[in-house]
Amino acid sequence: MNMVKKERFFLPSFEMECGQAIPVEIGFETYGKLNQNKDNVILICHFFSSTSHAAGRYTPEDPEPGWWDSLIGPGKAIDTDRFFVISSDTLCNIQLKNPMVYTTGPATINPKTGKPYGMTFPNFSYGDMAGIQKKLVESMGIDKLYAVIGPSAGGMQALNWAILYPDFIERCISVICGARIPVFTSLAYLKAGIDAIQLDPNWNGGDYYGKEEPVQGLSVALQLMNLAAYQYGWYEETFPRKHKEQGDPSYQIKFEEAVSQRMLPYDANHYIYTARAAMVHNIGHNFDSLEEALLQIRARLLMISCSSDLLFPPEYSKEAVEIMQKRGGPADYFEFDSPYGHMGGVLDTQCFAKQISTFLKD
Secondary structure (H helix, E strand, C coil): CCCCCCEEEEEEEEECCCCCEEEEEEEEEEECCCCCCCCCEEEEECCCCCCCCCCCCCCCCCCCCCCCCCCEECCCCEECCCCEEEEECCCCCCCCCCCCCCCCCCCCEECCCCEECHHHCCCCCHHHHHHHHHHHHHHCCCCCECEEEEECHHHHHHHHHHHHCCCCECEEEEECCCCECCHHHHHHHHHHHHHHHHHCHHHHHHCCCCCCCCHHHHHHHHHHHHHHHCCHHHHHHHCCCCCCCCCCCHHHHHHHHHHHHHCCCCCHHHHHHHHHHHHCCECCCCCCCHHHHHCCCCCEEEEEEECCCCCCCHHHHHHHHHHHHHCCCCEEEEEECCCCHHHHHHHCHHHCHHHHHHHHHC
């Protein structure tokens, strides 16, 4: 694939689901070519802590390609010889300090006050993200998407697309995600992570920009998320114990060091807002029931889950498929196994690449 270019998309005003309207900017990148009929477009939505950089490299010197590069490219499951692929950053993107991320969130200057929004930033939902992405693709003259695809929080965005804009998309693929987030996941990892940040004295009610940041709280929040994102065996291999030393803390130290390195581009307030968006994920929230919400879907649906997933156990993916199938809806389910657990949806793509490729060809 050729080198990837990062671009910006700006809306002077966008009204959130909460009723508040603000100017928003997000980054995006594209792969492949838009055909003459503009009917070969696939939108990729990124997971919780990631960015729009789903494939390719920005420069030949980049050590790693985008996070789903194994799936996106010429001749791959999401074939850029055939499809024009768009991938966007989210609002409140956690990687605020990554120079290749463009996002609007608590760190953004509020044009009404001249100061960072902080905790006055409106709460956003993944339904809001679908709305902003729709504005993005419409700005390119596109009025139909061949597919919307994403893992984890990207799957949340894809499912919101299927519910909110049923005539705009033909296919929806949700990987390691479900129609609603497990309450346990919401409380044990997301809410606890928010609490850890807010208990850090440096958080200061979210008003810490230009001051000491709440790095300890953010570290704990990220540790909680990481602990559920991988399977037990992965931790045993990655952070081995030294059996000759009593009470050996080396694996704990190595884990904390790995988390500290990973969180360098992260922002605590942006983490809080992204966690909140994930916590309220429930595509049935504006309907009398989940069943009623799923009846809105006209796109063909493929739910892909990992059998060892602790954050989104398979039953939460099966739930939507079973409901749709009982009503005669076009829904398919595929389950794979991976030692990576939830992160198998990002790191073990060879386990489900064939299913995606076939689904996009049918």
